[in-house]
Structure formats: C-alpha cells, structure tokens
Amino acid sequence: MDVGLGLWTMRSTAAAPAAHATLYADLLDDARAAEALGFHSLWLAEHHFWYDGWCPAPLVAAAAVLAATRRLHVGTGIHLLPLYDPVRARAEVAWLARLSGGRFEHGVGLGYRAAEYDGFGLSRTVRGRRMDAGLDVLAAGDGAPAPIWVGGMAAPALQRAGRRGLNIMLPSTLRLEQAAEAIATVREHAERAGRTPGRIGIMKYTWVTDGTAADRDRAVAANRAFTREYTGSWFPLRGRPGFSAPDLLEAQARRTVDTGLFGGAEEVAEQLAGFAALGVDLAVLHLAGDGRRPRRAETMARIAEHVVPALAVAA
C-alpha cells in the first residue's frame, strides 16, 4: 500500500493566522521534505470564498509543487471538476501531467457547498450531471491525461468510479466495515460494466501520538477544534451550517475521531494494515489541524520513521 500525505489547504485560520505567501512557501518545503522521506504523494484540497483563503485553485498550487520536486506525486483531494469548463480542465491537467513526467493525480469531486456553485453561475443541482460530462471530456480521445480518482462515499460516486473503471478516493469517515462495503460496491459496478476496477484510495485523519493517554487527549481535542470549525461552517447539517445543529456537529466531531487514526505508531500501522487487507492501494494520511498540531516536518518524519516501517511488518 502506498502512503501519501494530505491535505494541504493553505488556510490562514483565526487559530493559526499566517501570511498566505508563507503558507505556500511552507507547502513547497513540506513537499520537498515528504519527497525526501519517501512518501508516495502529497494531496491538495479546494474550496472557495472563505475568510481563511482556503486554496481555490489547487491545480495552480500543484504546478508549483510538481516543479519543486522530482519523484513525489501530487494529487487533488479533491478538484471540484463540475465548477469548471471541462475542456479547460483537461488542458490544465494535461499540462501538469506533461510538466511533471506523469506525477499528477487528478482527484475529482462534487463538493457540497451551494455558494461555490452559485459563484460560478451554476446550480448545485446540476453537479452530478456536470461531473459525468466532465469525466466524458477527460476520457475522450487518447484517454484521461492523468489518473482520475473519484472522491466520495455516496452510492453515485461509488457507482461512477466502478462503471468507468476509475480509481476511488474514499473519505476518512468510513470505518473498516463501511470501507469494505464501499469497495465491494465499486467492484460490483466495474464488473457489471465489464471494466477492470481502478485503484482504491482512502483518506485518514491521522494523529501519531507518543502512545500516552495524555497525548491522545491532546490530539483528540485539536482534531475536535478543527472539525468543529470546518463542519460547523461548511457542512450543511439538516440543511443549515453545522453550528445551527450543535448535536449533529458534536456527533460529527466524534465520528471524525472514531474513524480517524489516533494513537502510537504501531497502533496506527495496525489500523492501516486492516485497510490494506481490504485491497486499499493508497492511504492518504490527513494531517489536519491547521496550526494546532506540532510542526508538519516533525509529524511527517515521525510517520516515515515509525508508522511506515511498522505498516510493512503488519501488512
């Protein structure tokens, strides 16, 4: 199983304010460090019109990361394909693939925030249709210019990936048995369409602790703060921003911890080995926290030195 790292968003949050130019310079430093540590890939995310400057153009950021590295793959987790003119998107992805000698991994997803569709003059209701039309354009001619990863866990996403023989990128919030079901669904739809199923990827919120309860508590608290801001502001719960539904918000924060990888290196490696056994080809360890966790370089080094070797043993 390949191990990648995510998700770089270049946010200047209230809890961890920073100049955006610094955050993008840090992205390049982190990418060089990830490459030196032997990670498979680094993944970027996309959102729009938010106070913290969440990266709205991950393909532009990817161009810089690919230019600053030589072996590292760079992916989008995810690129909101339905927002864009698919012909332009194809030209951009083709250029990233060509500039990098094939190191770009094109993760695509629908997103969920209606305001983002509205900004681009679109209705949120057309996002599934536009995704299919976009994938058709990407697949036309000689085929997609870069490997496509369909992001999501809803039935249409799983069916779409399977039917088209594309890779799937499952989100962090799936437990082992739910991931198994999702993978089975993808395979079933691939088989029905007479396609070879693509690769299986999964994101996982990952906090590698020193093994003590106190360190785990710190990680859980930091992850909870991160999830509350993210889910509270962004995710519609009962159709409204999460802060209007405190019970559901708290439940989501707990679910994020329950399904994430929290613990010492061996514990994390064991959990990852469980996913590898399901046929997961790529785990993207999501180092969320936005300034509430130790420096990224230390986190990455700890994973490379302790989790990856333990994973090799466990798997």
Next chain:
Amino acid sequence: MRLGVVLDPAPGADAPLHDLVAQAQAAERAGLDFAWLREAEGGGPPLLTAAALGPATTTLRPVACVAASEHPLAVAEAAAVADTITNGRLVLAVRGDDAAVLGESADALVAALAARPFRHEGERWTIPALRPENDGATERIVVTPPPVQAELPLWLAGSAAPAVAPARGLPHVVETAATSPTPTGRVRPALRALEPDFDADALVAALRADQAAWGCDVTVLVPPPALPLAARLRAIERLATRVKPRVVQVPLPDGLEADWAAELDARIAALSD
C-alpha cells in the same frame, strides 16, 4: 524601459519545464524584467506555468496571458494563487479580439482581483448567480486569498484592446508595428518580434523610436517559436548586455557604446561555443 522575453518550450519537448526554467533563470540572471507566458506554441495554461516557475526564480515577473473567453472568476482565483506563490510577482494579461468579451472580462477581473466582495452582471457572466435553489448564496462574493499585490497588474492584449483599455484606465499591449499607437495606460507595454540573429543596433533604434513616439516603457521580445534553447539563451544574453543598457537611458555619452562593444561581443561569442 523594461525588457521581457516570451518563453516557449522547444516544439514537442519531452521536458518542457526544463526548457522553460532554463529560459526563466537565464532571463532573471541577466536582469530582464518579464517572462511572457502563452499557451500557443506548446506552452500550456500560463497561470500554471507561472506557478511552476515560481520555485525556480526570485525576481523575474511572469506575465500570464489568458484568453478573454475564460471564466473570469476561475482566472481571478488562479491568478491570486499564482501571485501568492510568486510572492507578488505576477502580471495578468488578457487577450481578446471581441470588444464586448474583452471588456466584460476586464470589468469582472478588476472587481474580482480587489480584496472586497463584488458582484458582476454582464452579457456572458453573472457572478454570483444568486439562484434561489443555492442555499447560502450571497449577493456578493470575495476571492480569497486576495492577490499579494494590492493592485495586480492587468494588461489587455489582442485586437480589441485599444478599444477597451482606455475607458478602464488599463494598459494595452501594443502588438503591431503600426504607426503612432496611442496607449493611455500609465504602463505602456509592447510585444515585438525578435529575429534569431537580430541586429542589436537596429533593435535599439526601433525601441528608442517607440519610447520617443508613444512612451513605450516595457518591450517584450518574441523569438520565433521553433528557436532552439541555446539560441534563446544567447538572445537573452544579447538583450541584457547589448540592448537594455541603451534603451534604459537615452542618449548615452558619445563613445560609451563603442567602448562596450568589443568586450560584450566577445562574451556572447563565447556562449556560442
């Protein structure tokens, strides 16, 4: 006058980034000011190229030339990120031959590149759409992060630029050798073809004429697309040593240019070996 050069990868290059970085670094080392990036001639989407050149350069200013038909919100966001990656070095150029399209693109981009909430309603684009089914849509949106530069340079190019730029107070890029253009922007850029083995004296005379006639203060030279990398690097060196000093200050004292000639010609001859 400032000078720049158009960067193109060699036709069908296996490693276009290598070619582009080599040209950008040579231009930066030689003290040229701008690297113009275009999608024609195998160059790929220019805002991606601008970002890709970011880590390899520190002072050179990329000019990303995009088509006016592209969605201005997508262009503004990509430009904001590219400007952030290059720490405030980006120039955005928009090319259009249809005055209505170029005008609307320019209006939307000016609004979107400011760090304030905006709304754009035009023939082609309505940003944001304010569709009733889009929960949480607001009347105005703001591009975040904003560009590093408080006023990101926006230059208009293409045949519609002379009609569109003046009313908006934007620079337009003079692209023909047509007599007496009348640019109105505070910055007055031009694109001018560069012959592979150009005569430096003739080029200096032409640039000085543009400077005198209409205040040209940026010239971006356009080498032939198929020009091999080595010849491009030599042209950059010649522009930096044999042309730029003579168009920054006009006139120079009698005898100075002749005094430079032997040493600088020898340096360029050494590049050919």
